[in-house]
Amino acid sequence: MLMIIDRTSEWKKGLVERLEDREPWGNWTLYKMSYEVAQSNLITDFHGLQCPKYLPDLKPLPHQLEAAETVIERMNGKAILADEVGLGKTIEAGLILKEYLIRGLVKKALILVPSSLVNQWVDEMNRKFHIPAIPYRKNYDLNHCQIVVMSMDMAKRSPHKENIYAQNFDLIIIDEAHKLKNHKTKNYEFVQHLKKKFCLLLTATPIQNNVQELFYLITLLKPGHLGNYETFQSLFSSGEYHVDQEEFLRELVNQVMVRNRRQDTGIEWTNRHVQILPIDFTPEEKEVYDLISELKQVSPDFSDAFSTMTLQREMCSSKEAVYVTLEKMREKSIKPEDVAYMDRIIEKMSALDINSKAEKAYEIITxxxxxxxxxxxxxxxxxxxQWYLHKKGITSVLFNGKFSKSKRDWMKQLFKDRAQVLIATESGSEGINLQFCHHVINYDLPWNPMKLEQRIGRVHRLGQTQDVHIYNLAIQDTIEDHILDLLYKKIGVFEQVVGELDDILSAYKETI
Structure with missing residues (x-):
């Protein structure tokens, strides 16, 4: 209990006034009541969480309470919350913030999130934790805002950036922290310059493509914890380090990272059934694919490897995707032979009346x-x-990053109430919870296995009551074979450093 000794003599004046009956004495009953309230609010032991007793409507799960306690007691409020998708990292962050508020260690906090999640964070902090968080608006004075939720895109732009830099925050929370990537990105540079006492980085996928990304995340929290970049790169970036080095790195990482897996929570989860479904192009589709693959040889000055790879991936998706890119390339071309070759590809594509991958998707949906x-x-x-499925009598709605927040919410509601299929781009794998669905088709494979985990996590999360079925489509003898190989390698790197992943790819199967 902290005792404050007042060395002034002001108390004498008050005592004399009351002794001479010029001022009334204080009420003894009220004094005792005030004393008892103050005593009950004292936190005499720093171990254990105080906040649950102030949250009567929230029933945190054991792993969430343990995560919050670990961050506060062992990690000094600087940590990566890296639970698997759907285990409640937002709840853990809310518990930590609430605990620090109760203890008086945090008075000013900034929560940085993707723009689509601002309202969701504000709602959860207010409704579940009784934390008066507000969404930031352009005319707000940050000097008078205690708990602010702001989109990263807005925060890193002037004049908001300069206003934020002028503040001293007790706690910074960053959702989807894997998007910071490394020191070369604007997001990372912005966060690096924030004044902060405590910092929480939330991401189910702390390694997206390589182990250097984890180095930079940890450096934000504790500079020097993994040594300097050159030493770290020489030891761990090759992917060929020894077992003792791997264990040493994992031990260092675990000092700043909390990661709960579904199977370790004690919760009974529904099963996850994952398949890779190989697809064969028709001879006509393969002919177009081969013409695209030969584009670089036909016109080495015009086409680079990346452009060819992009067209190959698009051809594995739809001729419509190829056409959009090819038309842009054609407009920029100045050589008649390049234009003639691309016209030949477009002519061959126009004659295609079958999309083998779309047919497989329809088969799965049916x-x-x-x-x-x-x-x-x-x-x-x-x-x-959407056109193809409509022709087959299947109702669907679209979902992509170009939609406004209200339109995204409306599409989600239409999917829940009326449509059978939600056709989403990558933005659909972030920030929406769709436990009422339990079938996921990865029509196009991403380069990054963590994007697959994010997609699956939209449905395989707390509240899911059915087994979840995942179908990964891959066209054989195309660039998608290479993508699969790369995905497996990246999964290996993730599991070496962070820990095992739930199944997201599985092995080849010929039938559904």
């Missing part, structure tokens, strides 16, 4: 006979697939 989320990488493929 057999599922239930709601299905279908993820594609391209908006042109989105539109095509």
């Amino acid at each position: 057999q599922a006979n239930n709601k299905v989320i279908l993820f594609t990488e391209y908006r042109a493929s989105q539109i095509y697939l």
